[in-house]
Structures are given as structure tokens and as C-alpha cells.
Amino acid sequence: MRINLNGSFDLTTNLSNSFAFLTDPKKLSSCVADLKEANFLDTTTFETILTLRIGPVNGNFDAKCKITPSPPDSISITIDGSGTASSMRLLLSLKLSKKTEKVTSVTWNADTEINGLISGLGETILRELSNSKIQEIISVMKTKVV
Amino acid sequence: MEKSFSDSIELIKTIYDFSKEELQILEKIDAASEELAVSEFDHYLKREVNEDAPKIAKKHGILGLTIDKKYGGLGANPMISVLAGERFGQVGLGFSTFFGANLGLAQMAVQMWGSDDQKERYLRRATAGDIIMAFGLTEPEAGSDPMSLKTQYEKKGNNFVINGSKYFISNGSIANAVIVFARSKDTPTEMSAFLVDTDKNGFNVDMKLKEKIGLFTSDTAMLSFKDLEVPEENVLGTLGGxxxxxxxxxxxxxxxxxxxxxxxxxxxxxxxxxxxxxxxxxxxxxxxxxxxxxxxxxxxxxxxxxxxxxxxxxxxxxxxxxxxxxxxxxxxxxxxxxxxxxxxxxxxxxxxxxxxxxxxxxxxxxxxxxxxxxxxxxxxxxxxxxxxxxxxxxxxxxxxxxxxx
Structure with missing residues (x-):
């Protein structure tokens, strides 16, 4: 099952700081509430265990995240994960632009492919749950970025 | 907009001309449905009535979909109504059942048969989402044959007194007002409809039916009335009609x-x-x-x-x-x-x-x-x-x- 989501949000800092924050695995991972643990392999890659709760489905998802920066304003993030009899591949593209001296606009596009048990929940549910998870991460991100 | 929903709208354009306002209403329906989907899913798995559903519908301003604008509704016609129903059906029949009982059965009955006073007291508030309504027709021994109702009313002063019970009533235990159908004790061939406030003495919720095969997010109740007094201004339509x-x-x-x-x-x-x-x-x-x-x-x-x-x-x-x-x-x-x-x-x-x-x-x-x-x-x-x-x-x-x- 493929799900595409996109949107935009603002970060209250300049483009350079925003870019540095979004390409730092430690800072980026700190914005994900359901992240159980993270093992930082190098400056762009980390492995993590995500706890997943959808209705009664409550399991762990092993995921590998790779950040590919394209300075000064583009970032690509790939997440490959599996668990709870399911697999997931997420390609997140971020495009940053200067809004003002102290505000950076971030436009994002997420292409997700989900297979296995979780995909059986249906696109409507998964799209809405994914969207609410992304909004949750963005709201944490806004409080952490300076 | 959900693709299959927009596909239906495109198809219907071949037989029906939508106004700009109607297309905006359908966008509201779609947005509400998106939000309802996860809420319905959560409550379904917990096997509980989705009490968030009326709040979500209220937030999107759709509870008076087919009600006249004069009473705060959207004034949608039957074509918009069936498209909305189709979209809600995609989400699940639990919400459709709540919505259908509240609007299609109860509010529409008040719109069609109610006095100006009843429309102000019930229709306007239901449309705004301030009250929930239900339709009390079915009884344990009166399903397909409504003429076999056992619930009775009799006149006492300026009031009617109702005694009896109702069965499998959607929204029955969450409603603030129920349209109750009863037979005249004096003239049993006459059946009348009454607008009944559920906070009155003599109105009882005897059972919230949870042991259903499905429809867990929709409330289903058994109601009983013991010397329930209803003022004569709450007769809906004509007495005996x-x-x-x-x-x-x-x-x-x-x-x-x-x-x-x-x-x-x-x-x-x-x-x-x-x-x-x-x-x-x-x-x-x-x-x-x-x-x-x-x-x-x-x-x-x-x-x-x-x-x-x-x-x-x-x-x-x-x-x-x-x-x-x-x-x-x-x-x-x-x-x-x-x-x-x-x-x-x-x-x-x-x-x-x-x-x-x-x-x-x-x-x-x-x-x-x-x-x-x-x-x-x-x-x-x-x-x-x-x-x-x-x-x-x-x-x-x-x-x-x-x-x-």
C-alpha cells in the first residue's frame, strides 16, 4: 500500500540553523515521541526501535534511518523498517526556503510503502494516523529548533 | 478529497448540475469523514459508543445537512444527502446510523410535521449540535407492523401520559429528545407522535444494547415510559396522525x-x-x-x-x-x-x-x-x-x- 502525504510548516530560526537541525540524527530523532532507543551509526545514519500502537496492535518496529543532505536547502530522509509482521519504506523529501531572517519555511513530501499486517488496516486509517504522527513530530520540532 | 468520493461526484455531474455551494457542502462532508474514520476505528475496537462522533460532526457543521437554512441547516437536497450518506458509509455504518437516526428520522420529522415552536425548541438545537435526537417507533412486539404498537397515551388535563416501551432505538440512551409513537388508550386505532424530553420523570433507559453483532460505535437502547407526562404542545403533527x-x-x-x-x-x-x-x-x-x-x-x-x-x-x-x-x-x-x-x-x-x-x-x-x-x-x-x-x-x-x- 502506498500513501503520499505532503505539507509545509515554519521553523522559527534561519535557514542555516534549520538545515543543521534537520540533518543532525540526534536532534531529529529527539523529536519522535515513540522512539524507544537509537543507535547512531555515523553522522547521517541511525538505527532505532519505534513502538507502534494502532488500536490493539502494540509492537516494536526496527527501523534504519538515513539522512542525505543536499546543501543548502534540500534534505532526503529514508526510513526502512520492519516488525509486527509488516514492513515499511518511507522516503521523506524536505525543501527549505527563507521566509524571513528568522523564519524558515519547510515544504515536505512523504511517500510511504507499507506491506504486511499493518497494510490491512486500510489506507484511510493509515493515512490519518500517519498524518497525525507527522503533525506531532513537527510540533515537537518547532519547540526544539533554535 | 477522497478519490472514490470525488469520482462519484464527477459521475453524478453527468445527470445533475451541482451549485458551487453544494460542492462546498460535499467538501465539508469529506473533511468530516476523514476525521471520523480514525475516531470510529478507535471506538469500534474498544466496542464502545463513539461519543466523539457528534462533536466531530458539530465541529464540521453538518448535523443539519438537509435542514432548512432558516433553522441553521445547510439546506441540502436529496442528491447531496445521498452523496453524503455514501461518504459516511465508507467510514462505517456506526456513524451513518447515528447520523441517520438523528437527522434523517428525527430532525426531518420535526422539519416536516413540527410547529414553529417545536422547530425552535428542537430542530434549531439539534441542527446546532446542542441536542441529539432519536426516533422511537419499534417495540418488542411491533417491528415491521407499527400498527401493533403497545405503548399507550391518554389525556390528563393539558398533558398526555405515556406508558410502554421501545426497543432497538438508535441514539436511545444518548438522546436529549425522542420522537415517541403511541396509541390512544381511548381510541386504539389512533396513533400519535410525541416529542419527549429524556430528562423527564418517567423516561427510563432500561438497557444499552452492547451485545450486538456489529455497529459498536452506534448507541442502541431499550426505553420504557412509566406515567411519562408530555405537554400537549409536544404532539408532533396532528393528534391521531x-x-x-x-x-x-x-x-x-x-x-x-x-x-x-x-x-x-x-x-x-x-x-x-x-x-x-x-x-x-x-x-x-x-x-x-x-x-x-x-x-x-x-x-x-x-x-x-x-x-x-x-x-x-x-x-x-x-x-x-x-x-x-x-x-x-x-x-x-x-x-x-x-x-x-x-x-x-x-x-x-x-x-x-x-x-x-x-x-x-x-x-x-x-x-x-x-x-x-x-x-x-x-x-x-x-x-x-x-x-x-x-x-x-x-x-x-x-x-x-x-x-x-
């Missing part, structure tokens, strides 16, 4: 069920197609196996069978609203029965086939098709059983003198 109120509401209700069932079939098709494209067995997508293709083809046919009688009935209802041509009433009665019979059967069969395409996961309530399977069975019973629908259809086709009951 309750049967007219009941039948006109049921006509709305049947078209509402047909549209919701059309949405169920649409969602079963969407889900089954996605599953058939993705799931690999014997080295290829199961959609490439011919027996799975048969299920997909049958559900696709069911969708066409379900939606066209519903759309055509909506168009005829628009015509009736414009002309008030009494000849159309009989036709609408037959068309609503036909649309409801075909669509509810199509929903149940499609859910069964979609479960088969899903395999073991389809038997789980985690899957949308599993939930549709459990929910859709009741649509062949409520608002008129399959059998009553067939009698209605046959009677219309055979003509006068062939009434079976």
Missing part, C-alpha cells in the same frame, strides 16, 4: 440506508482492490488469480447495482420537493424500498466477498472489511426488512388491490 409522521420519516430513512450501504460497497471495492494488488501468494499478486478476480468483479457490479437506484430515487425526491406532485409519493415509496433492498443486500454480499479476498485478516475487526461485514447485516433489517421491501416493490408493480398487508 402519527402514522403519517412515521411513514414519511421511514421513507427518508430508507434512502439514507441505501446511500450508506452504497458507501460500504464502495469501500469494500477499494479495500479488496488494494489487497488484491499487494498480497503475493504462489509468486504473484492475488489479484492475478482468477477466483479473486471474480470477487472483485462481483463487488464492482454490486457497486453499480447499489448506487444507481439510490441516485435516481434522489433525483425523483428532488422532483417531488419541487412539484409536490402526489403521484410521485407512491413512486418514491417503491423506489426507496427498491434502493434500500438492493443496496443493503449488495453491502452485505460485498463485505462477505471482501473478507474472502482479505483472507484471515479479513476475519479480524482490525480490517475495514471485517467491520463492514459485521455492521452491514443489520441494514437488511432496520428501516424495513428485506421482506417488507419486496412487498412494497411488488405491490407497486402489481398495482392497486395487491397490497399484501
Amino acid at each position: 402519527g402514522m403519517y409522521v412515521a411513514y414519511s420519516s421511514i421513507l427518508n430513512g430508507r434512502l439514507g440506508v441505501a446511500s450508506a450501504c452504497t458507501g460500504v460497497v464502495q469501500d469494500c471495492l477499494n479495500q479488496a482492490v488494494a489487497r488484491a494488488r499487494e498480497r503475493i501468494q504462489f509468486g504473484k499478486e492475488i489479484g492475478k488469480h482468477q477466483l479473486i478476480q471474480e470477487h472483485i468483479a462481483e463487488i464492482a457490479q454490486n457497486f453499480e447495482k447499489a448506487r444507481w437506484p439510490t441516485y435516481i430515487t434522489a433525483l425523483r425526491a428532488i422532483e417531488y420537493n419541487k412539484t409536490q406532485d402526489s403521484e410521485l409519493i407512491s413512486e418514491l415509496n417503491q423506489r426507496s424500498a427498491l434502493a434500500k433492498k438492493i443496496a443493503s443486500r449488495a453491502a452485505w454480499e460485498s463485505a462477505d466477498r471482501a473478507v474472502q479476498v482479505f483472507g484471515g485478516f479479513g476475519y479480524s475487526l482490525l480490517s475495514p472489511v471485517g467491520r463492514h461485514y459485521c455492521d452491514s447485516r443489520v441494514t437488511r433489517i432496520y428501516e424495513g426488512t428485506d421482506e417488507i421491501m419486496e412487498l412494497r416493490i411488488a405491490q407497486h408493480v402489481l398495482g392497486k388491490g395487491f397490497r399484501a398487508y
